[in-house]
Amino acid sequence: MIKKINKNVIELSFKNFGSCIYLVNINKKIILIDTGSLLTRSELKEDLENLKINPEKIDIVILTHNHWDHTGNNKLFSNAKFYGNKKDFKKEKILDIDNLNIKEFKIIQTPGHTKGSFCILYKDILFSGDTIFHKGYIGRTDLPGGDPDEIQKSLKKLSKIKYKTLCPGHLL
Numbered sequence: 001m002i003k004k005i006n007k008n009v010i011e012l013s014f015k016n017f018g019s020c021i022y023l024v025n026i027n028k029k030i031i032l033i034d035t036g037s038l039l040t041r042s043e044l045k046e047d048l049e050n051l052k053i054n055p056e057k058i059d060i061v062i063l064t065h066n067h068w069d070h071t072g073n074n075k076l077f078s079n080a081k082f083y084g085n086k087k088d089f090k091k092e093k094i095l096d097i098d099n100l101n102i103k104e105f106k107i108i109q110t111p112g113h114t115k116g117s118f119c120i121l122y123k124d125i126l127f128s129g130d131t132i133f134h135k136g137y138i139g140r141t142d143l144p145g146g147d148p149d150e151i152q153k154s155l156k157k158l159s160k161i162k163y164k165t166l167c168p169g170h171l172l
């Protein structure tokens with residue numbers, strides 16, 4: 001499903017299981033946040049077609065953390081540079097999020113769901129990956145790399161961040 005969050009941000013959510021994908025238009029370039037799961041590939045392709053977006057023309061993809069339901073369609077974006085946290089991604093192909101040079105984005109490290117989970121603040125929108133969801137739900141900490149104490153610290157950190165719109169990794 002395609003949902004316009006504001007004039008620069010589109011949310012894609014899917015019937016099959018997989019993360020939401022966010023498209024952020026900054027200076028006429030589209031930045032992708034997460035790529036969903038293999039199970040959502042055909043829905044994603046259809047949505048991109050409807051939006052007249054060629055996946056090969058996407059320059060930057062940001063991965064909020066390294067879980068299969070957020071990274072399943074990376075290969076569709078064959079010309080993009082991928083950014084993620086080195087604590088989650090050992091592969092050289094994924095560039096470290098510290099080197100992301102988009103001044104509109106503030107990266108907030110929020111370990112707990114995974115070691116390398118982070119959130120992105122863009123104006124008054126928080127892209128929260130699997131750290132927090134709508135209605136106060138929080139991310140699982142029982143998967144490898146998860147840590148309940150760490151996520152509590154991260155939640156405290158986020159409670160001090162001012163934002164109006166939450167764009168989480170799953171709508172639940």
Ligand SMILES: [Zn+2]
Pocket residue numbers: 065067113130
């Ligand atoms: Zn996850």
